Amino acid sequence: MVVAIDGPAGAGKSSVAARCAAELGFVYLNSGAIYRAVTWKALQDGLQDGDAEQIAAAARSLDLQYRNGELMIDGQRRDDELHGAAVDQHVARHSAIEAVRAMVNRRLHQIAERQDVVVEGRDITTVVFPRADVKIYLDASVETRARRRWQQQEGDLSLQQISERIIARDEADRRKTSGSLQQAADAIYLDTSDLTIAEVCDRVIHTIQNTSEYQELQG
Ligand code: DC
Numbered sequence: 001m002v003v004a005i006d007g008p009a010g011a012g013k014s015s016v017a018a019r020c021a022a023e024l025g026f027v028y029l030n031s032g033a034i035y036r037a038v039t040w041k042a043l044q045d046g047l048q049d050g051d052a053e054q055i056a057a058a059a060r061s062l063d064l065q066y067r068n069g070e071l072m073i074d075g076q077r078r079d080d081e082l083h084g085a086a087v088d089q090h091v092a093r094h095s096a097i098e099a100v101r102a103m104v105n106r107r108l109h110q111i112a113e114r115q116d117v118v119v120e121g122r123d124i125t126t127v128v129f130p131r132a133d134v135k136i137y138l139d140a141s142v143e144t145r146a147r148r149r150w151q152q153q154e155g156d157l158s159l160q161q162i163s164e165r166i167i168a169r170d171e172a173d174r175r176k177t178s179g180s181l182q183q184a185a186d187a188i189y190l191d192t193s194d195l196t197i198a199e200v201c202d203r204v205i206h207t208i209q210n211t212s213e214y215q216e217l218q219g
Helices: 013-024 031-044 052-061 085-094 098-114 124-128 142-152 159-175 197-209 212-217
Strands: 002-006 027-030 064-067 070-073 117-121 134-139 188-191
Touching: 002 013, 002 124, 002 197, 013 027, 013 117, 013 197, 027 031, 027 098, 031 052, 031 070, 031 085, 031 098, 031 117, 052 098, 085 159, 098 117, 098 124, 117 124, 124 134, 134 197, 142 159, 188 197, 197 212
Parallel strands: 002 117, 002 134, 027 117, 134 188
Antiparallel strands: 064 070
């Protein structure tokens, strides 16, 4: 079974997807983390943003595995590096490379063939799994998303600076030639601005449990 979740940065996708997957016993797939892994590898190899072919080749050479819901890159967890400033700065451009998108989408399909997944990102409900069993679009106001990121950050950016970055990222995500952020016509829209993670998860899980696919899985 495939549960697909899309939405802008700070809408709560990762927390919601991870928690719902744990509650359901599904595998949690964070597609943004795979794009981040590609950027991490490209930076390790000293590649420039314009080196599209080499970045795609580096992406294909990565050994990516999910173990207990954790992304392992060449056998190791790299969570801190994936969320560092260097990766943040380059990942939007690297994730716009067609061959990189093709590699990430292929990996997501390979994993979902073998197990039940909750997968989140920007184009999961529209491009990667357009026939997902459940599609959710999570949203929240810019103010709420900026405040969440501000509270999570380890640096010293002001709320205003984070808010400006979120607006710029939204723009970049929507303008991408392929894999842009869009709400699928058949996705359930959930505004998380005034909801806790637990409240959002309850709604998502309720939706999943009501599908015939889930009921068949339960036998
Ligand atoms: O969700 P995130 O911030 O970890 O995503 C990292 C980058 O990857 C961000 O620039 C958006 C991009 N991305 C994408 O293009 N398509 C996806 N399905 C997921 C993320």
